[in-house]
Amino acid sequence: MPHKSIIKIKAATNNEAGEGTSKLTNAQRLRIERNQAKAKKLKEAKLVAHPSATFQNNNVTEERPSAGQGNSIIKVQGTKYIDSGGGFLLEQPVLPTADTTAAEPAELPIIEDAIAIPVVYxxxxxxxxxxxxxxxxxxxxxxxxxxxxxxxxxxxxxxxxxxxxxxxxxxxxxxxxxxxxxxxxxxxxxxxxxxxxxxxxxxxxxxxxxxxxxxxxxxxxxHENREDKRDVGKARKYNKQMKQLRMEVRSSIYTKKTTAVHEHEFGADTYNEEEDNYTHSCLTCPYTETYEKM
CATH class of the missing domain: 3.90.530.10 (XPA C-terminal domain)
Structure with a gap:
């Protein structure tokens, strides 16, 4: 009985999966196919191949040795690199062979139309x-x-x-x-x-x-004329500085003109009875002064 129930459950799930796939639209089927193709390309790009197998993609060839033979060799556009396993590639040294040493270097093409530039001496x-x-x-x-x-x-x-x-x-x-x-x-x-x-x-x-x-x-x-002019200018400047120094040191020789202060000379006093004060005037200038006597 338990085996029969298991068989029934599997049959039911297969029927449901068939019904689910039959219900997919064309757009969903195309999207699934694109995702599958993308996953396949991603898997190929990672160069994951069986040991001792060779995989080629876009001029990139990886040769994985069998167990115990060392690191894998990757060939990119004719150049071989050794996968160090540490995240970087090492260029494989090329050993000279009999064919390569015997081969002559390729001759450069001769340009017949080259312009000869004359050298001027x-x-x-x-x-x-x-x-x-x-x-x-x-x-x-x-x-x-x-x-x-x-x-x-x-x-x-x-x-x-x-x-x-x-x-x-x-x-x-x-x-x-x-x-x-x-x-x-x-x-x-x-x-x-x-x-x-x-x-x-x-x-x-x-x-x-x-x-x-x-x-x-x-x-x-x-040069001589400019030297003479320079000496005359120096002498003139020296005399001016010496004169200024004498004026500062011996100031008694140079007196400055100062204006005289006027002093009034008053005449006789005049008494004013109405205001009870006195008035007198300067004899040399028109100044008049009014005052009271105590």
């Missing part, structure tokens, strides 16, 4: 050799090669402030006069927060000074 003013690249020529347009460059004396650099003080040049002589002097910018070594320094080639600055003043003698005369 400059002649050094110091040694006369030709060169294709130079620090002074690239930055200042001065044709001297790097071998002949003298950074200490002949080809030294000078700041704009020093050049204006030494050669008595103005800003227009650097920027407006043709051709404008070329320079390089560098950080100020005294304080990095200040503006960048403009460094000029000393030779070019000296040449520009000769264009402005004409000769070294004229430049020297300008």
């Amino acid at each position: 400059e002649e050094c003013l110091e040694c006369g050799d030709q060169y294709a690249d130079s620090y002074l020529f690239n930055n200042f347009g001065h044709s001297v090669c790097d071998k002949c460059r003298d950074t200490e004396e002949k080809h030294s650099l000078i700041t704009r402030t020093e050049a204006k003080a030494e050669y008595l040049l103005k800003d227009c002589d650097f920027d407006k006069r043709e051709p404008p002097l070329r320079y390089i910018s560098r950080k100020n070594p005294h304080n990095v927060r200040w503006g960048e320094m403009k460094l000029y080639l000393h030779l070019q600055v000296e040449k520009r000074a000769m264009e402005v003043w004409g000769s070294e003698e004229a430049l020297m005369r300008q």
Whole structure:
């Protein structure tokens, strides 16, 4: 009897399941089929395969060794990786074989239509050799090669402030006069927060000074004239300060004009009986004073 009841219960559940599936709509059946296909693809993407089996999906191949043979090998687009089991892949080293070592490297295609760019050579003013690249020529347009460059004396650099003080040049002589002097910018070594320094080639600055003043003698005369004017200004300022100091120390020499205070000189008193008071007037000014006597 118990076996019969179990058989009846199973038959009843199968009938109910058949009735449930027959009641599904077309949209529900399509959704179930899509979910099943999605689950199948997800299972394939996880690369879960039987040991010692090979599974390929989107150029990804996993070779799982049998028990005791080490980690699995995954091949992605021709490159083999070893699954370390710790969440990352290690690239498998490729050992050279007889075929790979004997194979010659592929030849690069020859471009026949390539444009040949001619190299322009400059002649050094110091040694006369030709060169294709130079620090002074690239930055200042001065044709001297790097071998002949003298950074200490002949080809030294000078700041704009020093050049204006030494050669008595103005800003227009650097920027407006043709051709404008070329320079390089560098950080100020005294304080990095200040503006960048403009460094000029000393030779070019000296040449520009000769264009402005004409000769070294004229430049020297300008220095002397400015020095004389500077001395006269210093002497004038010194005399003014000394005069001010004498005025403060010896004040008796310098008297200030002060206005005299007027003192009234009154005449005879006049008695007023009605108001019972007296009045007198100043003899030198029209001032009149009224008072009472006790």
